[in-house]
Amino acid sequence: MPEIVTIARQFGAGGHTLGAICADRLGYSLIDEEMVNAVADKAKVSPEWVQSVEKDRGDWLLNFFSKLVTPSFLDRLLDDENRGHINENIYVDHLREIMEELAREGKAVIVGRGGQYILQGHPRVLHVLLISDLEHRIKFLCEHYNMTEQKAELTVHRADKRRANFYKKLGKKNFDDPKLYHVVLNLSKIQLKQAEDIVCELAGYGC
Numbered sequence: 001m002p003e004i005v006t007i008a009r010q011f012g013a014g015g016h017t018l019g020a021i022c023a024d025r026l027g028y029s030l031i032d033e034e035m036v037n038a039v040a041d042k043a044k045v046s047p048e049w050v051q052s053v054e055k056d057r058g059d060w061l062l063n064f065f066s067k068l069v070t071p072s073f074l075d076r077l078l079d080d081e082n083r084g085h086i087n088e089n090i091y092v093d094h095l096r097e098i099m100e101e102l103a104r105e106g107k108a109v110i111v112g113r114g115g116q117y118i119l120q121g122h123p124r125v126l127h128v129l130l131i132s133d134l135e136h137r138i139k140f141l142c143e144h145y146n147m148t149e150q151k152a153e154l155t156v157h158r159a160d161k162r163r164a165n166f167y168k169k170l171g172k173k174n175f176d177d178p179k180l181y182h183v184v185l186n187l188s189k190i191q192l193k194q195a196e197d198i199v200c201e202l203a204g205y206g207c
Contacts, residue, residue, distance in 0.1 A: 013130045
C-alpha cells in the first residue's frame with residue numbers, strides 16, 4: 001500500500017486543495033508550504049522570508065536557495081573540494097535528500113517540487129498528475145483566491161513559466177508525460193470529490 005502520494009499539478013488545477021483533502025482523509029502529513037519551513041529551518045531564516053523569495057523568484061528556487069544558505073550550512077552540505085559555492089547539482093541533491101527522508105518516514109502527501117522524478121520507482125509511492133483546462137484554472141483562482149479574471153490569467157501564465165524553468169533545472173522537459181504517473185486526473189472533466197475518492201482509493205484508504 002502506498003505511504004507517500006506525490007501530486008504534480010498545473011497551477012490553478014487545485015493541487016494544494018486536493019492534497020490537503022487527501023492528506024486529512026488518509027491521516028497523512030501535507031508537504032507543500034511545509035517544505036518552506038524545512039528549508040527555512042536549515043538556512044536559519046524565517047519561513048515568511050522564504051515565502052517572499054519564492055513568490056518573487058526569477059530563476060526559481062535555485063536562485064533563492066543560493067542566496068539563502070549560510071556558510072555553516074554549506075560546511076555541512078559540501079565536501080572540502082566544493083566548499084564555498086552552490087550549483088544546480090548541489091541544490092537538486094539537497095531536494096532529493098529531503099524527499100527521500102520523507103519517503104522513508106512515510107504517510108505524507110507531497111505537492112509539487114519534482115516528487116514524481118525524485119521518488120520515481122520508489123516503493124510505496126503513488127504519483128498523481130492534476131490537470132485542467134486554462135478556463136477552469138482561471139475560474140478556480142477567481143473562486144478560491146478572490147482574483148479578478150485578468151489577474152488569474154496572468155498568474156497562471158507566470159506560474160506555468162516558473163514550473164517549466166524548475167523542471168529545466170532538474171534536466172526534465174516531459175513533466176506532463178502521463179507515463180510518469182499512476183493516474184492523471186483532469187479537473188475539467190471530473191469533480192474535486194471524485195478526484196479525492198480516486199486518490200484515496202489508490203492509496204489504500206479503507207483497505
